[in-house]
Structure formats: structure tokens, C-alpha cells
Amino acid sequence: MKLTQGCFSFLPELTDDQITKQVQYCLANGWAVNIEFTDDPHPRNTYWEMWGLPMFDLQDAAGVMMELAECRRVYGDRYIRVSGFDSSHGWESVRISFIVNRPPQEAEFELVRQEVGGRAIRYTTVRKPAAHAAQ
Amino acid sequence: MLDVPHPTTDEPGETSFDLRKEAEAAGITDTLQQLDQELIGLKPVKNGVRQIASLLLIERIRQRAGLASAPPTLHMSFTGNPGTGKTTVALRMAKILHGLGFVRRGQVISVTRDDLVGQYIGHTAPKTKEILKKAMGGVLFIDEAYYLHRPDNERDYGQESIEILLQVMENQREDLVVILAGYGERMTSFFASNPGFRSRIAHHIEFPDYAEAELLVIAELMLKERGYRFSAAAREAFEKYIELRRSQPFFSNARSIRNAVDRIRLRQADRLVSDLDRMLDVADLETIDPADVLASRVFSGGADARSANP
Ligand SMILES: Nc1ncnc2c1ncn2[C@@H]1O[C@H](COP(=O)(O)OP(=O)(O)OP(=O)(O)O)[C@@H](O)[C@H]1O
């Protein structure tokens, strides 16, 4: 199951050239570029781990790509995403975020429905255990 | 779209080129002319810069003509005594490289050992990489590069930084240009003990010391930029000043002249203010008198106190 989170996730995987262009776009807008990784890509997990510090003082995307290569070398078996944070007044939030690396075996989720009082339904997104997902 | 057009080989077919137009479009004509006018003397440096600019221009045209071309190695070394204009020329060089599309952004990141090398194990690599990231797309200027290498200490962290630099200089030649700068002899022995650097550097430019006449012209240029001028007698006094100052310790060429000019302004202002009961005219405000020059400690034997600082 292909995880779809953030921008571009319904498109084919971005090539490194395409990632470079997106990063350059972020830098040109003065956004801080972050690299984050996780082995817990649950959609409610907003807090991925940071790879290094936010990069807000670079001129060129090659610097970010250097860090990305290093992050992939260490955490190639996890999800890695790149995000651009706009610190300008009134925005102060992430403007762009997209996945740049996936584990060989993607995480799988399923929807669990629980009937509660008055036939109301409670929905829960549950991650399937890895062994189960492999089948 | 956001990228400066990068030299590519996939546009063959062009068969004739208007060289003047090409040079002007890349902005080299302007930059070289500026270099000529704003920097006094430095003949060999100007020649060296012009040669590199020509090579790059021709290289770019050759690419467009579809001729065989290898991406040129652009890393350089600038050697010369303090205050001979190395940093100033490095800034111009970045402009030329950017104009021709050999670096994408054209910023200059100027560093010394302290910016690259850490204090404890595991500190150096992130520090060096942080700087490299900032320099990507531009020029990394490493002043007094020989401090990176401490021959007396095998376990010095500088070596780690050197290895990272060498790797990036080789593998990411399209992403940044490294300029190493320092004083002549020490650079020579640095290169001798670090053949890796030597072989990655294509262009060596030497910055000669300035002649006394050149230093005088530099002083007049600096005064003019600040809206002052020497009186005839003050000019003579300053010639004397240069002659004496050059033989005193801590002389650093154009930088010493800049410091001297700043102190002369100070003394001139002091002289004007010491007599509050007179009417000043514009000429008074502009003119440097011999007294402003002659009050310098250089004439009483010692170098000016502050000129010891760079
Ligand atoms: N040829 C010149 N004409 C006019 N001004 C000059 C010239 N050369 C140097 N200067 C001036 O002298 C000052 C010192 O120059 P610069 O910082 O480039 O020297 P440097 O070689 O980098 O010195 P250091 O090795 O000590 O770092 C600057 O203010 C610069 O503008």
C-alpha cells in the first residue's frame, strides 16, 4: 500500500532532480527547509524526528540534497520527508511537505469500526503488524 | 525556472558566435573593467583573472557549439602578503563565475580554520558540512588555509575537515568553487604536505606587494571615495609616511593604507574642531593638511598603535 501524505503523494515518486527544484523553490521563498524521518508514519503522528537543524540560511538546494543523501544512508529503511516552514508573520506554519524516501516494505493501515451506544460508529486507523503486512 | 541556466551540451547546432555580445551578456566585460579601475596595480592578478574569465567564456561557447568539453576545474589558490587584495579579488571572481553560470548563486562564504574545525571528537564533520551547505552554489573562500593542517599533531581535527573538503572538491565540482588563500611560503609548504589539495587546484594566482607609488595612488583613491583630498604638501608628507611605514612591523599593504587614511580623517576633524571660532568652507572640510599626516607616530619611530591590528 503506497502511503499518501503531504504534497505530490498521488504522483510517481519524485526524482532527485525534481526534489532539488522543489527545495530551491522553498529556499527562494525564504522558507526554512527541514528533513524529517520516522518509522511510525501513522497519519496522526505529526511529530517525525528531525534530521539535523532546520536549514534557513542556505542559498542553494545542493546543501539540502547533501543532507538528504546522508539521511538516506542512515535511515534508508524509514520514511523521510522534506518540509518548508514559512516563518513570516501571519503564516508561521509549514507551507509544503512531501515524502522523499520510503522503506522497501511500506507500512499498512486498516480502518476499524466500533459500534457504540445508539449504533453510532467510532473509527480507528490501526497499523497492521509488519509480519501480517508481508503476506 | 529559478535556476540560472547551467551550461549544457544538448544544444548543438550553433555555428557562429558574437564574442563581444557573449562577453557582455555574461557581464564579464563590466566586471573586468571594474577590476581594472578599482584595484590599483596587481598586474599579474588582473592577467590571471582575465585568463580564467576567457577560458570560461570560450568553454561555454564550445559547449554550445557541441564541441568536446570537460567541465573545467575551477578551484583556485590566492597567495600573497596581508592586505594585497586577496579577499577583494575573490569577491570579483565569484561575480565572474556567476555571470558565466559556473556557479549557480554567486555568494562568497569566507571562513578560517575556526569555522571548519571543531573542539572535540565528532564536532568537526558537522561544522565543516554546515559551512559547505552554505557555500553550495557559490564560492567557499578559506583564508589562511594552512592552519587546517598541523604537521606537529597527527590527531589534529583539521585533518578530518581537510578530508571532507577534498571529497566535496572532487565530487561536487559543479556545486561550488573553493578558493584557498594565504601567505606565499606557508601555502607552498601546505600544498607540499597536502598533495590532495594541490592536485585539485587548477589556478594559482600570486598577489605581489605594492610599490610605494601604487600605495600612494591607493591612498588617494580611498580619500576620493570618502570625499577628501591631499593638499600638495600633505601628499608629500604621505609619501614619506609610506616610505617609513613600509619598513616598520605589521605592515599590511593596502590595509595599512586604509587604516592610515581613517586615522588621518580623525586628526583632520580634531584639528578643525580645535578652533571653534572660525568659519569653515567646503575646501577646509575636504582638504588634508600636512599636519594631519605628520602627527602620526610612524614619524616618531613606532608604528601606529592600531595598525598592529588587522
Ligand atoms: N589594489 C587595490 N586598490 C585599492 N584598494 C585595495 C587594493 N588592494 C587592496 N585594497 C584594499 O585594501 C583592503 C584590504 O584588502 P583585502 O582584504 O582584499 O586584503 P587580503 O589580501 O585579503 O588581506 P589578508 O590576507 O590580511 O586577509 C581592502 O579595504 C581593499 O579594498
Ligand SMILES: [Mg+2]
Ligand atoms: Mg583577506
